[in-house]
Amino acid sequence: NAGVMQNPRHLVRRRGQEARLRCSPMKGHSHVYWYRQLPEEGLKFMVYLQKENIIDESGMPKERFSAEFPKEGPSILRIQQVVRGDSAAYFCASSTDGSEAFFGQGTRLTVV
């Protein structure tokens, strides 16, 4: 049973471009969480999704950021018109029923 898969592991974008981060949850997991980790800071919750539904997006910036978890395929975190402040590690986690959450290896976004 493969773990949570995130890709790409590293992503470099120029300011103003779009970044798409993908997360494939563990098999059988229908709950997905996205977190952002800035250098030397803790993990900040962004959004919690179940299949085709956003359950809690209280941590998502109001503009430029969106997330989806379609019926088929991975969950996508999309950042439009990236700025230098978006540079961070973005982690995805999945769980079966909202209890233990297992994390992927993260995507490190660098905006140049």
Added chain:
Amino acid sequence: SQELEQSPQSLIVQEGKNLTINCTSSKTLYGLYWYKQKYGEGLIFLMMLQKGGEEKSHEKITAKLDEKKQQSSLHITASQPSHAGIYLCGARFTGTASKLTFGTGTRLQVTL
């Protein structure tokens, strides 16, 4: 203020020594989770505690959740270099059981 406070923020111990990391919540915990993160990598799930007074062990790591469910401790016995990393406590709070909120982490170094 932080909903979850971890102490100490960093810790340097000699190999073979015991150590304790604390996680204190400002709210009643629905569930408490311990993770370990190596630099530049994802989070590794260690343990989940839900019941007041619960204690779990895995190899040389023991975690407890106090009776009032507002504090947890992680104890490592006879530390080894492989224990080095960042230890993060995460929590689901009563009433907001969806998202997992994290403390700022404790950075552990184990010297030879």
